[in-house]
Amino acid sequence: MPAKKTAKKADIKDLVIRVCVGTGGLAAGSQEVMDEFGSQLKSHGIKAEIVKKCVNKTGCRGFCAKDVLADVILNDKSETYQLLTPEMVSRIVEEHIVNGSPVKEWLVGPEYHAFHDKQTKILLKQCGHIDPEDIDAYIKIGGYEGARKIFSLEPSEVIEEIRASGLRGRGGAGFLTGLKWELCSKAEGSPKYIICNADEGDPGAFMDRSVIEGNPHSVIEGMVIGGYAIGANYGYVYIRAEYPLAIQRLKIAISDARKKGFLGENIFKTKFDFDIKIKEGAGAFICGEETALIASIEGKRGMPRAKPPFPAHKGLWGKPTVINNVETLSTLPTIITQGAKWFSSIGTEKSKGTKVFAITGKIKNTGLIEVPMGMSLREIVYDIGGGCEKNCALKAVQTGGPSGGCIPASHIDMPVDYESLMAIGSMMGSGGMVVMDDTTCMVDMAKFFLSFTQNESCGKCTPCRIGTKRMLEILTRITNGKGREGDIELLLELGNSIKLTSLCGLGMSAPNPVLSTIRFFRDEYEAHIRDGICPAAVCKALRIYTVSVELCKMCGKCFKACPSAAIAWEKKQPAKIDKGKCIKCGACYEACPFNAIL
Amino acid sequence: MKHARLMQYCSEYWEEALSENKIKITINGIETLCDRDDTILKVAKKIGVKIPHLCNDKRLEPYGGCRLCIVEVKGVPRPLPACTTPATENMEIITDNDSIRKLRANLIELLLSNHPNDCMRCERTGDCKLQNLSYEYGVDGSRFEGEKWDLPIREDNPFISYEPNKCILCGRCTRICNEVVMAGTIELTGRGFNSMPDTAFKKPRTLENCEFCGQCVSTCPTGALTDRKGRGKGRSYDLKKIKTTCSYCGTGCNFYLNVRDGKVVKVTSDTDAPVNQGNLCIKGRYGYDFIHSEDRIKTPLIKIGDKFVEAAWDEALDLIAEKFSSLMKKHGNESVGAFSSSRCTNEENFLLSKFVRTVFRSNNVDNCARV
Amino acid sequence: MPQPVLKGESMTDKRCEEVLEKHQKEKGNIISLLQNIQEVFGYIPEDTVFWFSRELNIPASSFYGVATFYAQFYLKPRGKNIITACCGTACHVKGSGPIINKIREELKLPEGETTSKDGKFTVESVACVGACSIAPVFIGNKKVFGKMTIEKASEMLKGIDKGKGA
Numbered sequence A: 001m002p003a004k005k006t007a008k009k010a011d012i013k014d015l016v017i018r019v020c021v022g023t024g025g026l027a028a029g030s031q032e033v034m035d036e037f038g039s040q041l042k043s044h045g046i047k048a049e050i051v052k053k054c055v056n057k058t059g060c061r062g063f064c065a066k067d068v069l070a071d072v073i074l075n076d077k078s079e080t081y082q083l084l085t086p087e088m089v090s091r092i093v094e095e096h097i098v099n100g101s102p103v104k105e106w107l108v109g110p111e112y113h114a115f116h117d118k119q120t121k122i123l124l125k126q127c128g129h130i131d132p133e134d135i136d137a138y139i140k141i142g143g144y145e146g147a148r149k150i151f152s153l154e155p156s157e158v159i160e161e162i163r164a165s166g167l168r169g170r171g172g173a174g175f176l177t178g179l180k181w182e183l184c185s186k187a188e189g190s191p192k193y194i195i196c197n198a199d200e201g202d203p204g205a206f207m208d209r210s211v212i213e214g215n216p217h218s219v220i221e222g223m224v225i226g227g228y229a230i231g232a233n234y235g236y237v238y239i240r241a242e243y244p245l246a247i248q249r250l251k252i253a254i255s256d257a258r259k260k261g262f263l264g265e266n267i268f269k270t271k272f273d274f275d276i277k278i279k280e281g282a283g284a285f286i287c288g289e290e291t292a293l294i295a296s297i298e299g300k301r302g303m304p305r306a307k308p309p310f311p312a313h314k315g316l317w318g319k320p321t322v323i324n325n326v327e328t329l330s331t332l333p334t335i336i337t338q339g340a341k342w343f344s345s346i347g348t349e350k351s352k353g354t355k356v357f358a359i360t361g362k363i364k365n366t367g368l369i370e371v372p373m374g375m376s377l378r379e380i381v382y383d384i385g386g387g388c389e390k391n392c393a394l395k396a397v398q399t400g401g402p403s404g405g406c407i408p409a410s411h412i413d414m415p416v417d418y419e420s421l422m423a424i425g426s427m428m429g430s431g432g433m434v435v436m437d438d439t440t441c442m443v444d445m446a447k448f449f450l451s452f453t454q455n456e457s458c459g460k461c462t463p464c465r466i467g468t469k470r471m472l473e474i475l476t477r478i479t480n481g482k483g484r485e486g487d488i489e490l491l492l493e494l495g496n497s498i499k500l501t502s503l504c505g506l507g508m509s510a511p512n513p514v515l516s517t518i519r520f521f522r523d524e525y526e527a528h529i530r531d532g533i534c535p536a537a538v539c540k541a542l543r544i545y546t547v548s549v550e551l552c553k554m555c556g557k558c559f560k561a562c563p564s565a566a567i568a569w570e571k572k573q574p575a576k577i578d579k580g581k582c583i584k585c586g587a588c589y590e591a592c593p594f595n596a597i598l
Numbered sequence B: 001m002k003h004a005r006l007m008q009y010c011s012e013y014w015e016e017a018l019s020e021n022k023i024k025i026t027i028n029g030i031e032t033l034c035d036r037d038d039t040i041l042k043v044a045k046k047i048g049v050k051i052p053h054l055c056n057d058k059r060l061e062p063y064g065g066c067r068l069c070i071v072e073v074k075g076v077p078r079p080l081p082a083c084t085t086p087a088t089e090n091m092e093i094i095t096d097n098d099s100i101r102k103l104r105a106n107l108i109e110l111l112l113s114n115h116p117n118d119c120m121r122c123e124r125t126g127d128c129k130l131q132n133l134s135y136e137y138g139v140d141g142s143r144f145e146g147e148k149w150d151l152p153i154r155e156d157n158p159f160i161s162y163e164p165n166k167c168i169l170c171g172r173c174t175r176i177c178n179e180v181v182m183a184g185t186i187e188l189t190g191r192g193f194n195s196m197p198d199t200a201f202k203k204p205r206t207l208e209n210c211e212f213c214g215q216c217v218s219t220c221p222t223g224a225l226t227d228r229k230g231r232g233k234g235r236s237y238d239l240k241k242i243k244t245t246c247s248y249c250g251t252g253c254n255f256y257l258n259v260r261d262g263k264v265v266k267v268t269s270d271t272d273a274p275v276n277q278g279n280l281c282i283k284g285r286y287g288y289d290f291i292h293s294e295d296r297i298k299t300p301l302i303k304i305g306d307k308f309v310e311a312a313w314d315e316a317l318d319l320i321a322e323k324f325s326s327l328m329k330k331h332g333n334e335s336v337g338a339f340s341s342s343r344c345t346n347e348e349n350f351l352l353s354k355f356v357r358t359v360f361r362s363n364n365v366d367n368c369a370r371v
Numbered sequence C: 001m002p003q004p005v006l007k008g009e010s011m012t013d014k015r016c017e018e019v020l021e022k023h024q025k026e027k028g029n030i031i032s033l034l035q036n037i038q039e040v041f042g043y044i045p046e047d048t049v050f051w052f053s054r055e056l057n058i059p060a061s062s063f064y065g066v067a068t069f070y071a072q073f074y075l076k077p078r079g080k081n082i083i084t085a086c087c088g089t090a091c092h093v094k095g096s097g098p099i100i101n102k103i104r105e106e107l108k109l110p111e112g113e114t115t116s117k118d119g120k121f122t123v124e125s126v127a128c129v130g131a132c133s134i135a136p137v138f139i140g141n142k143k144v145f146g147k148m149t150i151e152k153a154s155e156m157l158k159g160i161d162k163g164k165g166a
């Protein structure tokens, strides 16, 4: 405990501390850091209510690798600390806040700025700045202005504005939002519904979670706008039960919005009623598909059904329904306030605005980024992402998660938009982006994604239920060194036929990771099958462990580590591995301190 | 011949269309008219174009699960399922070409890759949609080895045998149970490769949870669900099918008695039956044992003293006539009447009523079916 | 024979009625009802499904179909403590099998069951956890136990029981 000094009230008049408390931040201990800031400030004699005002929580700012992140803004000068722990707080309070000199060695480095500078933040702009549990904070920065504005317009004018903006759905398929709304608004039947799809299930994608955790009111405002435009008085948010923090923040936000008269009857003092209900998912990826999602809200098994009829005509309870993604909805308020023209000036001719991506894999700066559509993959990977980890060579980037495909390094200069991705056999998907370097085995990667979709297949249609299973079995046999001549052709034939005959988007896109890796990395498949080699040395079954006599220091560690007594070793003798007994577990490889096991 | 018939059909249709608001579509080059919401499959069937299908049953809502019914539609980049896709104005459809056949063959291969393929001893051989398709497309499942279901046969009740290994998950049984019978006995359970139709908690079927109407058996396209009582008593092609009307109640359901060597061995649905479209209840489908019962009375019996004694028809009818006549003579016509059974046909009931009114000259005639 | 009524002690189980009341107030559906049941009981007891099926006149198979579709629902009680055995090649070769048997024996798990009768333990297995050098590997409540032996397994069980059992 530092000696108690009394900071003058004047010193802290302009102090704001913002601690990132997204799921990533919380896991890294941001709540403790925040509490520590509070108690440290109090121990410096600052009144509790002032402390409460100046220590704020914010949503995720995207750079989760460096959590806990916190801004200390003193007299309008902002400094950002990274990798904070509660122990570090007292020194920051002491030196920075009380004495005015920031703790230099704990501040974020140039990569933090590089990460942020190239981004164009529309959606994520407020996420790292405002307290997601404070509706007034949202209102202060212009929140709910969009919702207020639309009531001076006719619903058809609102739809026209969204159409003019060129906004396309961010949930995967990229359908024009304005067009979808128009279909629904013209459909006969009442009541109508608007559903926010927050069932984000792609492994590695967490943009929807971040938006709801960081700025839940923008989603609510988006739903109000959509509801008014299509004439729906009811909205549902279908959200994964695995996102407890997002659910909690959304609940708070909905109840605050009701208190302000932004939800409920006669919202914004107009004649329009609109309210939102939260429906929690029960653990099925397929419920992200719109017709399965509707079945799930109705309490049934989440199995997709044939379209047409489209939900815009026959959706929830057979009534006209619009389903939009979280990102799509939370972009709406800005489009309304800033205008369609402004929005459509960002991005490319057919893909407007910005898109949020979650970049992970073998890349230096992992996290959540927002860039204008059409930015080149190179800029994303190298300028924002900082290039590959350990400066390995980039091999490919997988976009669109398990529904997408890979883009080889040779296409790194391609623009990232709906059409270009489609053309190369991948897709935008929800925005997952996995960077792979030469230590990644493409066959193994394809297997990983396919095993996810196979496991999540609902089982309704033949190609997806049995076809993905058979493809996975073939891939497994290839990675186990039991691949056969003709397996690649079989995979291609099966993959194409699954794509063409499946009922829903899951089956239609499940073969993509396999087909695109065969397209660009066929030699890797062939190496597995013909030569029994995994070029990236990932597939364990294909490895042949040997001891390098030059490197072996005869310590015997591998001998002790081997679980199947396949290693012969005596003191002062290099170890030897018996191929027959080796079970290829890699224990010796891990155990050797001298990298002598090859 | 067939074509000429089709042309005639089409021209009739054209005329009909001029008065109503029909839409025009083309299937395999044949122009036809249909209602706006008709599915492609329905229209194709009407004009005699065959499209293979497994999960479709006209008694049920379209499902779109098996994908066998895919067809090409001009201007659409991917094949569409005929069973769920509604016809739209000027749609041009091709139901059969090399690429479609190849895709269908793949689907059949996949189904067979998780199938026991023991047609030799299967109850449904010769009457199995899957087997027929395998024959027609010349494929088996051998290109895809891998996990296969290996589940025991379930014979936990007297009427319905269930061999899950033969199930192709078309969902027809569960849908008929819920959509038509509304019994909710079975439902799809599990997910993905491991989903299968079953009862709650895989409990045996009993009278508490099952109607034993056998509707699920009637719709199953494979040997997964079969009538247990008929098992081993003859394949479909061994059995003579005699169409008849059910004698249990007055509804008038039709079905086929399946007869071998003069014995009824099972009852199968007649899906074209006007009254019941193939739907039946437990009595109609499984209550046929009485036909060959030892206890069945086949001649009239006359009570002499305490005992019933077999008699000839003439003898019995003479006795009845004599007794009725003497009763009427003694107590008047109003003293007699007749009561007929709703298990009789309409014609028989009409006859009886006529008989009572003209011969007895009485209005005392009634029927048990006055619910 | 299925038991469509709540039997024995649970007949008097007020919890079901409370769940029912909540369900009717919220105008819920099968999924939300199952979620509520699981919240109260920790899993979906068979009896409760038949009970609700009767009360609400919804076929039990509809509940079962939904409960087996979604990954969130458990049809068997899971133990307070979860023991996960690694079934990778290395662990298998190093003798995880006999250890699993020993653990199952100590917990008196009959064939095909994964959770002990007193509900304290659930024993599950996973594919290789990637810690082959310390095989056989067991995970007890997320803590990794390496180089497991039959003796250490008993200790682990006891330790976990003491730590969390109360």
Ligand SMILES: Cc1cc2nc3c(=O)[nH]c(=O)nc-3n(C[C@H](O)[C@H](O)[C@H](O)COP(=O)(O)O)c2cc1C
Residues within 6 Å of the ligand: A168, A169, A170, A171, A172, A173, A174, A175, A177, A197, A198, A199, A200, A201, A202, A285, A286, A287, A288, A289, A290, A291, A323, A324, A325, A326, A328, A329, A430, A504, A505, A506
């Ligand atoms: C298998 C599958 C999973 C999906 N998962 C999601 C999801 O998690 N979130 C989402 O917003 N859309 C998901 N979608 C897309 C939705 O079906 C739908 O297109 C989208 O919610 C529409 O919203 P948008 O127009 O705003 O993009 C999924 C689609 C499929 C086929």
Ligand code: SF4
Residues within 6 Å of the ligand: A286, A303, A304, A456, A457, A458, A459, A460, A461, A462, A464, A465, A502, A503, A504, A505, A506, A507, A508
């Ligand atoms: S494609 Fe897969 S997930 Fe979609 S309906 Fe078919 S089986 Fe279900």
Ligand code: SF4
Residues within 6 Å of the ligand: B166, B167, B168, B169, B170, B171, B172, B173, B174, B197, B216, B219, B220, B221, B222, B224, B225
């Ligand atoms: S049992 Fe028969 S009807 Fe039922 S899903 Fe299986 S194949 Fe279809």
Ligand code: FES
Residues within 6 Å of the ligand: B052, B053, B054, B055, B056, B063, B064, B065, B066, B067, B068, B069, B070, B081, B082, B083, B084
């Ligand atoms: S009959 Fe059309 S998909 Fe099965």
